[in-house]
Amino acid sequence: MARPLEFDREEAIASAIKVFARHGFEAASTSDLLKGIGIGRQSLYGAFGDKRGLFLEALRQYNAGSLVQMHEALTKGTPAASIEVALLVGLGSSDDVESGCLGVGSIVEFSRSDPEINALNDVASTILVKAFAARVRAGMEARELDEGLDPDAAGRMLVMLRSGLKVAARGGASGSELRDAARLALRSLARSR
Template sequence: MARHKEFDKDNALDAAIGVFAQHGYEGSSTDALLSAMKISRQSMYDTFGDKRSLYLQALKRYNTASIQRIIADMQDSDQPLDALEGALLAFASRPTSEASKGCLGVSAICEFGRTDTEVSLLTDSASTVLGKAIHAVLVDSRKKGQLSVEIDPEAATQFLGATLSGMKVSARNGASPETLRAIAGLAIRSLR
């Protein structure tokens, strides 16, 4: 019996995330995925299943890590709006090489819309987790007198989610960190 070559599943999945983020689901060939993941076709099927199953695992992993990173960035200040601005600025300040790869979560929404139930469940779940975290910070900012009384925290949560998504698309399109930081600053100033 032939022995399968061992590989690091997490590293392989991260490589798949890079391919899917760059080319989308349809644009990512199995051969391109295997090459990036540095595994054989059989290892992919044995470990991840088919291309669709691999995509769903990659999307779930990407969304989880991305949301955790943004939420962690929101914890860096005891002033809630400053914390939100810090999270947006942290995203804006990511290396251009990272930003230009694109956001797998946003690309999943753009590619599939609401046509794929499993993809929608993953993107909705990520959106819900991030939305709850942003909303909690906005409610705290209201209690501390930072959020304008004219601003509805629910609407502001949706606005900041849309702003972040727009920043991700702009980064993919080559927007400079300075441009992204200006967008982040304007978004937060509009809430004060």
């Protein structure tokens, strides 16, 4: 009979997200993970199989949480205002490297070499593009954004911008610099007056 888990699985994954955000997958040692999560080696392997299994669960949980955060941001205010909020929410910073984006970090580290990681990131990206595109459409209907926009192309551009903003935040860009970049992008979508 298998022994029951002696730790909270969700808390362990949340702690692993911080370790992986700080170090990346490859550089995160088993010792780093054990210390960061506060569990023993047997518990790690018994619960997650191996470091890769833990990483996949961490990425899955990180992406799900990020999508919830983005959905909430996209419901605040007018379409353009909500897009700005969504671009700037949860970017992380260079002062707290454990707040870095696990999704962007995994893309940088693995490129397109890992099908399982690709699948997790592709699903999250597709959902996010659709969410941004829906707000762009709403902005077009409200005559707040240019009626000639391709909402899907604009949604993809906004997801790419958000990824770039996350990298810039991790690289030390200030809040005002990040906000200026987001507002400049929004001006490119705005309806000519």
